[in-house]
Amino acid sequence: xxxxxxxxxxxxxxxxVSNQCAIDAAKTLPxxxxxxxLLLGVLLPIIPLVVxxxxxxxxxxxxxxxxxxxxxxxxxxxxxxDEKKTFVVDDDKILHYYDNGVEVKPNAEQDxxxxxxxxxxxxxxxxxxxxxxxxxxxxxxxxxxxxxxxxEKHQYVLGTTIEKAEGQETSTCYTPSVLILHxxxxxxxxYKHNSVNSSGSSYSGDWVCTKSGEDIITRxxxxxxxxxxxxxxxxxYVKDVFTNYKGLLDECYITTINxxxxxxxxxxxxxxxxxxxxxxxxxxxxxxxxxxxxxYLKWYQCQFIMYWSSFAPGLLAxxxxxxxxxxxxxxxxxxxxxxxxxxxxxxxxxxYQTAA
Numbered sequence: 217x218x219x220x221x222x223x224x225x226x227x228x229x230x231x232x233v234s235n236q237c238a239i240d241a242a243k244t245l246p247x248x249x250x251x252x253x254l255l256l257g258v259l260l261p262i263i264p265l266v267v268x269x270x271x272x273x274x275x276x277x278x279x280x281x282x283x284x285x286x287x288x289x290x291x292x293x294x295x296x297x298d299e300k301k302t303f304v305v306d307d308d309k310i311l312h313y314y315d316n317g318v319e320v321k322p323n324a325e326q327d328x329x330x331x332x333x334x335x336x337x338x339x340x341x342x343x344x345x346x347x348x349x350x351x352x353x354x355x356x357x358x359x360x361x362x363x364x365x366x367x368e369k370h371q372y373v374l375g376t377t378i379e380k381a382e383g384q385e386t387s388t389c390y391t392p393s394v395l396i397l398h399x400x401x402x403x404x405x406x407y408k409h410n411s412v413n414s415s416g417s418s419y420s421g422d423w424v425c426t427k428s429g430e431d432i433i434t435r436x437x438x439x440x441x442x443x444x445x446x447x448x449x450x451x452x453y454v455k456d457v458f459t460n461y462k463g464l465l466d467e468c469y470i471t472t473i474n475x476x477x478x479x480x481x482x483x484x485x486x487x488x489x490x491x492x493x494x495x496x497x498x499x500x501x502x503x504x505x506x507x508x509x510x511x512y513l514k515w516y517q518c519q520f521i522m523y524w525s526s527f528a529p530g531l532l533a534x535x536x537x538x539x540x541x542x543x544x545x546x547x548x549x550x551x552x553x554x555x556x557x558x559x560x561x562x563x564x565x566x567x568y569q570t571a572a
Contacts, residue, residue, distance in 0.1 A: 231524045232531075235555075235563045242520035243513075250523040257526025258488035261548035264537030265480040268544065272476070274469025275462035277419040283406050285393060286458035288344040290448055292334045292395075293436050293457060296346075297444065301331070302431040303348075303397055309423045310399050311432075313348045321350060324358035328366055333392070340375050342392040349398045360398060364405070364418070367394045371412050386412045402468060421468025436460045488530075488548050495556040496522040502560050510564050525555050 224245060230237030231253070242250060278285055302314045313320045313331075320331075327349035334344040345367065351360045371380040371389045380389045391412045396403040401422035406415040426432075437444045439456040448454060496519035503510045503518065513521075529551035537544030 232528045235525070235559045238524040238559075239521050239563060241524045242517050247516075247520065250520040253527050254489070254492060254523040257523070257530035258485055258492065258548070260527075260530035261488065261533035261537055261544070262481060262484055263534050264541060264544040265484060266477065267538070268541050269473060269476045269480055272469075272473060274419065274421055274465035274467070274472075277404065277417070277465065278406070278458075278462065281415065283393065283409050283415070284343065285404075285406055286461075287454055288334050288393065289395075289436070289461050290454040290457040292332060292344055292346060293433050294445070294448055295334075296332055296433050297437055299332075301433070303433060304431055305423045305426045305428050307428045309426070309428070311397060311401075311423055313397070320348065322348060324351065327351065327363065335377070340377070341372060341390060342377060345370065345392045345394050347394070347396045349396065351398060352400065360396065360403065363396065364394075364403070367391075367396075367405070374410055404465075419465060419469075420472075421465060422471050423468065425467050425470045426464075432464070436464065484545060488552075491549055491552055492522050492526050493519065495552065496520075499556065499560060499564060503564055508564070521559070522556065525559065526552060529555055 224241075227237045227241035227245065228249075231241050273279075300316045304312050304314065306312060327347060330345040331348050332346040333342050334346075335341070336343045347363065347367070349360065349363055351358055351363060353360050356362075368391070371386065371391050372378060373380060373384075374388055374390055380386070389412050390410050391407045391414075393407050394403070394405045401420060404419040407413065408415065434444075436457055437460075439453065439460070442453065442456070445453065497515075499521060500513070500515045500518035502508075503513055505511060529548055532551050533544075533547035536547045540547075
């Protein structure tokens with residue numbers, strides 16, 4: 217092997233841990249090789265973010281703690297089915313509500329009243345309120361956000377359907393969980409049992425991936441090998457219906473997941489590239505001193521130095537991202553900043569050059 221080849225291989229692989237190798241690689245190797253290393257460096261930390269999105273499902277909202285929503289949804293769906301209330305998505309992915317075959321189009325005042333309330337006869341209190349609205353998200357006074365705020369005001373005395381009196385302690389009150397079916401999607405907000413506190417967040421999805429022309433309630437109650445019962449007595453049937461609902465939540469969440477894919481790839485790719493370019497600019501500025509023996513470096517060489525330095529932070533950020541997924545987005549920025557600071561204080565520092 218020729219000496220020149222040995223020198224290049226040393227810089228290519230050594231740049232992972234050696235700042236001097238990264239500097240030498242930037243000065244001697246082709247510009248396109250630095251671009252390749254930069255792409256690898258910024259793409260590796262994005263992998264845990266993409267994997268995290270791939271492991272995200274709409275049904276996660278009700279999979280861990282569901283506060284009895286499995287039973288509530290099953291009973292509610294059967295009652296809606298018996299009352300001949302249907303919800304059908306058209307070809308434009310807009311949901312329509314029919315009561316005995318007649319389409320219902322509530323106005324902003326009418327949709328404040330639930331179309332169905334599940335009443336737990338044992339605990340003698342409401343557990344689930346179902347709304348239908350043609351409102352959309354927005355800043356108007358008749359938006360879905362305003363409807364959600366109105367549902368939060370529904371607080372009742374424990375063990376009754378009596379509304380909370382003004383000034384009464386909320387510790388003795390509860391709020392039913394809320395399912396809002398609207399033209400372009402659905403919202404589910406769970407409240408803790410016998411409490412006015414929600415689970416901390418709400419589920420929101422759309423009908424983009426839902427099959428057109430099919431009644432959603434009938435679909436939720438349809439279980440292979442079983443007929444829709446007149447009354448729910450089997451826990452297995454409740455489990456099967458809940459499985460159907462989790463499938464619906466996953467289906468309605470696909471658009472959100474696709475949006476998250478775009479965010480985690482394009483946005484973070486741009487941020488990471490921007491961090492590397494900014495550090496290259498800082499290196500160029502810091503080496504302009506007359507006392508610095510690296511003041512001959514051109515601006516593009518300073519950029520290439522940081523490109524060659526990005527692989528190790530990217531690799532480590534990928535590893536840490538899988539171990540601590542909550543902070544996965546920040547690891548590359550921190551590690552890249554540390555390496556840039558380390559390099560500016562050592563190999564590219566005037567004091568270091570003098571000591572050497």
